[in-house]
Amino acid sequence: MRSKLFVPGDRPALFAKAMASEADILSFDLEDAVAVAAKADARTHVAAFLHAAPHRSAGKQVIVRTNAWHSHAWEDDLRAVLPLDIDLINLPKIESAEQLRQAMAEIEAIEARLQFRQRTGLLVNIETPRALRNAVAIATAHPRVRGLQLGLGDLFEPHGIRRTDLRNVHAAQYALRMAAAEAGVFAYDAAFPGLDDETGFRAEAASARALGYVGKSCVHPRQLAWANSVFASTDEEIEMARRIVDAAEDGAYAVDGRMVDAPFLARARAVLATVRHEEKQ
Structure with missing residues (x-):
């Protein structure tokens, strides 16, 4: 799980290329990477591509990031994603255990109504101060939570926290890692926005690895080799x-x-x- 590549759901031309990349995990995105007008098409593209489960023959793990549990797109996302043979559903914008349980109730209601037998695990984004404060409660709110994923962009930028100061990054990484450790789930590091900043990417990744994170999110294929290198066992x-x-x-x-x-x-x-x-x- 060293590297996870975000793949915009509305760009099907990239799907096969992503499958052939160095990524350990592919994260098909229906949320932030997709404009509102393109969300229905993105949902259709991702479901059609993953229905044949090409990731199983390619040895990849696959995650699908849905829209927020309280959004208009949420239920349509679930109907498209839940029947798929994927490893995890990535839930964004969760800030409390109560919200996680509400989201899970809706997931389980759709599963029961459509008689889905598969019970896919959850990777929950921790991307606001409130969510970070409640991270242990969120991770233990339901047994299908498998991991917590740090979102530094949403956590830092609105509050003027400098990401270029690695002390700030380490503080957030440490807090989330301790929450994940207490809950007995894995911790996954945030995406890094600098596409050409290998030094900055590696610094964040090395900090995360030293804390026991299992890997780092990537927003461009060139970052995959950096993540795989940092998180590889020596x-x-x-x-x-x-x-x-x-x-x-x-x-x-x-x-x-x-x-x-x-x-x-x-x-x-x-x-x-x-x-x-x-x-x-």
């Missing part, structure tokens, strides 16, 4: 993880003079699981 990390797991299996409690108890073993196993997933890509 040879040193893989070797240490293998040694910790091997030592634990032999009953040892130290590696290179360092204690390795249950938290270290859990981390080592997670690293090796990630490597196995990357090797399948």
Whole structure:
């Protein structure tokens, strides 16, 4: 899940190119990237393309970002998205556990009415101060929440918070990561607007990786290699993880003079699981 590429739903000419890209995940967008007049067409294009599930043969994970749960497009989005064989539905503009539960009630009502058997998980955007304050409650409001995604543009820009100051970025990343950790879900880093600013992208991505985020959103294919590089496990990390797991299996409690108890073993196993997933890509 190192890299996630946003794909505007109203640009079907890009769909096959995105599928052939370096992205681990494709996020088809029905929300901000699509003008109001084009939303119906975007919904139709995305549903038609994903109905054949080309992402399964390509080894990609797929997410669809719907419009906000309280918007006019919400129910139409659900009717188009819920029957699809996708990995996650991305819910934007959620600010409280109550809103999440209301959104889930509407999702489950449509599933029941149309007799959908699939129960797709949720990736919830955390993109306002209120949402960040309520992040733990949101993540634990329903068992289908799988992860929290940071939205720094919406979180910072309206309030004059400088994104160029990495201390501000780290503070938001840390708060969301702790919420995700408490809830037992994954954390995914925000998209970076600078298409040619590799240094800035890598700085944000490295900060997120150090906090245990699983990957970073990308708004252009050129950013994919940067994300994949930053979030790839290093040879040193893989070797240490293998040694910790091997030592634990032999009953040892130290590696290179360092204690390795249950938290270290859990981390080592997670690293090796990630490597196995990357090797399948």
